[in-house]
Amino acid sequence: MTDKMNFYGKKKIPFFFLIDFEMQKPEVWTLDEMKKSGICFDFNGIKNDFELLDFPSHPFSFQKYPIPYDRYLNSFQEVQKSLAMGESYLVNLTFKTLIETSLSLKEIFYRSRAKYKLFYPGRFLVFSPETFVRIEKETIFTYPMKGTIDASLPDAYQIIINDPKEKAEHVTIVDLLRNDLAKVSGNVSVVRFRYIEKIKTHEKEILQVSSEIKGTLRPGYHERIGSLIYDLLPAGSVSGAPKQKTLEIIRGTEEDERGFYTGIAGFFDGNNLESAVLIRFIEENNKKLFFRSGGGITLDSDPEKEYQELKDKVYVPIA
Amino acid sequence: MPWAYIDQTGKIKIDAYFKEAGKHSEGIAKIKMNGKWGFIDRLGGMLLQPKYDDAGNFNHGLAPVALNGKWGFINIEGETIIPFDYDYAWDFQEELAAVSIDRKWGFINPEGKTVFKPQLDFVWSMSENKIIASLKNVWYCFGRNGKIIYKPNFDFVGSFHDGMAKVNIGGKRIGHRLIQGGKWGFIDRTGKIIVRPQYDFVWNFSEKTAGVYQKENDSWIFIDPNGQTVLSVKAESLKPFNEGLAPAEINGKWGYINSSGKMQIETLFLDAGDFSEGLAPVRVEDKKNDG
Numbered sequence: 001m002t003d004k005m006n007f008y009g010k011k012k013i014p015f016f017f018l019i020d021f022e023m024q025k026p027e028v029w030t031l032d033e034m035k036k037s038g039i040c041f042d043f044n045g046i047k048n049d050f051e052l053l054d055f056p057s058h059p060f061s062f063q064k065y066p067i068p069y070d071r072y073l074n075s076f077q078e079v080q081k082s083l084a085m086g087e088s089y090l091v092n093l094t095f096k097t098l099i100e101t102s103l104s105l106k107e108i109f110y111r112s113r114a115k116y117k118l119f120y121p122g123r124f125l126v127f128s129p130e131t132f133v134r135i136e137k138e139t140i141f142t143y144p145m146k147g148t149i150d151a152s153l154p155d156a157y158q159i160i161i162n163d164p165k166e167k168a169e170h171v172t173i174v175d176l177l178r179n180d181l182a183k184v185s186g187n188v189s190v191v192r193f194r195y196i197e198k199i200k201t202h203e204k205e206i207l208q209v210s211s212e213i214k215g216t217l218r219p220g221y222h223e224r225i226g227s228l229i230y231d232l233l234p235a236g237s238v239s240g241a242p243k244q245k246t247l248e249i250i251r252g253t254e255e256d257e258r259g260f261y262t263g264i265a266g267f268f269d270g271n272n273l274e275s276a277v278l279i280r281f282i283e284e285n286n287k288k289l290f291f292r293s294g295g296g297i298t299l300d301s302d303p304e305k306e307y308q309e310l311k312d313k314v315y316v317p318i319a
Numbered sequence: 320m321p322w323a324y325i326d327q328t329g330k331i332k333i334d335a336y337f338k339e340a341g342k343h344s345e346g347i348a349k350i351k352m353n354g355k356w357g358f359i360d361r362l363g364g365m366l367l368q369p370k371y372d373d374a375g376n377f378n379h380g381l382a383p384v385a386l387n388g389k390w391g392f393i394n395i396e397g398e399t400i401i402p403f404d405y406d407y408a409w410d411f412q413e414e415l416a417a418v419s420i421d422r423k424w425g426f427i428n429p430e431g432k433t434v435f436k437p438q439l440d441f442v443w444s445m446s447e448n449k450i451i452a453s454l455k456n457v458w459y460c461f462g463r464n465g466k467i468i469y470k471p472n473f474d475f476v477g478s479f480h481d482g483m484a485k486v487n488i489g490g491k492r493i494g495h496r497l498i499q500g501g502k503w504g505f506i507d508r509t510g511k512i513i514v515r516p517q518y519d520f521v522w523n524f525s526e527k528t529a530g531v532y533q534k535e536n537d538s539w540i541f542i543d544p545n546g547q548t549v550l551s552v553k554a555e556s557l558k559p560f561n562e563g564l565a566p567a568e569i570n571g572k573w574g575y576i577n578s579s580g581k582m583q584i585e586t587l588f589l590d591a592g593d594f595s596e597g598l599a600p601v602r603v604e605d606k607k608n609d610g
Contacts, residue, residue, distance in 0.1 A: 065365040069364040
């Protein structure tokens with residue numbers, strides 16, 4: 001797969017790619033190949049030529065059936081044991097939530113608002129706010145996100161920005177991603193630290209904390225673009241730190257294989273690259289829909305709060 | 320209008336996505352979604368997916384549920400423990416559950432064994448070791464052994480709470496469970512009238528008080544087990560105290576008052592249920608899901 005990506009990169013042939021979290025089932029398409037697959041993507045306005053459909057903004061139903069708290073708590077405690085033994089200091093723990101909605105996944109693709117939207121018919125739908133990496137000319141950027149809060153809370157901005165635990169987690173992730181970028185680029189620097197964006201959901205508005213990091217790539221990087229991407233995987237924000245040991249903990253604790261959830265998708269247009277972390281992810285399985293969500297666990301984490309966050313992330317961004 | 324759950328500070332603990340919502344008992348509450356009943360935990364996690372036509376509460380690890388017109392009892396894994404043999408079934412209370420077959424009521428124990436054969440016209444759940452029941456329009460008070468203790472001579476009798484049972488005189492019975500008009504008072508365990516029937520509506524005693532209503536002067540008060548007024552409240556409607564808080568309706572919205580009558584949780588809700596295990600179901604405005 002790396003070879004195919006490197007080949008397209010070298011020839012400057014535009015291609016789209018999907019890499020699952022376990023890095024076992026990657027897929028790569030040229031734009032022509034994509035037409036047959038029915039896949040639609042819209043990354044910050046960069047789209048393949050899918051049919052433009054008009055879905056009227058009818059009211060819709062959306063119901064979630066979160067997993068029992070005890071089941072969450074069991075896994076949480078497993079993770080905490082590993083953290084206490086010093087095997088990891090941040091673990092991203094995720095679960096599936098059964099949902100029922102009058103919306104089809106296709107309709108959510110057309111009606112939702114998100115930076116990165118991707119619809120894979122019969123498989124999944126993603127409306128991710130999170131960039132994996134962006135490459136413009138020879139600069140590589142990444143924007144780690146960590147920390148959300150209900151925007152309607154009084155002083156929401158102050159609370160999230162001053163919360164020492166949120167800050168510590170964010171620093172961990174920024175550090176991890178800075179190290180990741182340093183594997184493939186030079187002059188790595190944090191351009192913006194902990195800036196806040198507002199995200200609108202069908203239930204409420206939430207504030208999201210992000211940072212911006214950049215690095216400089218060597219000229220001709222696109223000839224080994226596949227290798228470069230693989231060197232950065234899996235994405236730090238959805239695994240934890242240190243990466244390898246944390247991945248073992250995730251494999252040992254989570255109930256399901258992640259598959260494309262928390263994997264990445266990207267589009268190389270022949271010059272630049274835009275890619276996303278596949279979170280805010282609805283999976284179709286035996287005609288049932290599962291929303292996958294999670295959060296970063298540290299030794300200081302409060303299980304009830306983390307569980308609440310897991311449930312809060314189950315939404316569709318249709319205002 | 321969906322139901323959510325709040326804690327004692329009034330903060331929403333479980334988001335509003337239930338058509339109906341019951342109180343928590345043994346950490347579990349029944350909820351209705353898409354026309355079916357299921358069960359959630361104290362943080363809103365789904366313990367049993369909504370699939371039941373009707374449901375009661377968990378007690379002694381068992382909850383009555385209805386499927387296809389018949390009631391049985393399930394455990395928290397959703398396994399059938401007592402088969403779906405009953406036309407109606409109520410929650411277990413004090414180790415007995417009232418069940419009905421062919422319009423007659425009796426009691427079973429948690430093993431599913433019939434303790435009192437269904438032969439009564441109507442029963443309340445076992446409460447404070449006594450069963451209040453009616454047969455051919457006569458009320459009875461039975462002990463746990465099934466012996467008649469006495470026959471309360473009223474038009475309607477409730478079950479015992481804090482040693483008191485509500486009674487009605489002069490009301491017209493509509494079916495077995497409902498009564499219209501008349502005046503309400505309270506009797507004690509021996510059947511003696513403690514509060515003379517004088518109220519137009521009364522709640523059962525809870526936390527040593529009962530909310531009572533008089534139409535004449537449109538007033539709600541809480542009385543103690545001696546019939547003395549302990550609190551007079553300016554509200555359109557009230558519900559009993561549970562865990563120190565009582566739902567109160569003021570200007571069409573529900574909040575909660577504390578035992579001194581002060582508003583502790585603002586009147587923000589369209590309806591409000593009892594607190595139990597630190598949580599109370601409240602009905603909130605529908606969220607708009609249209610674009």
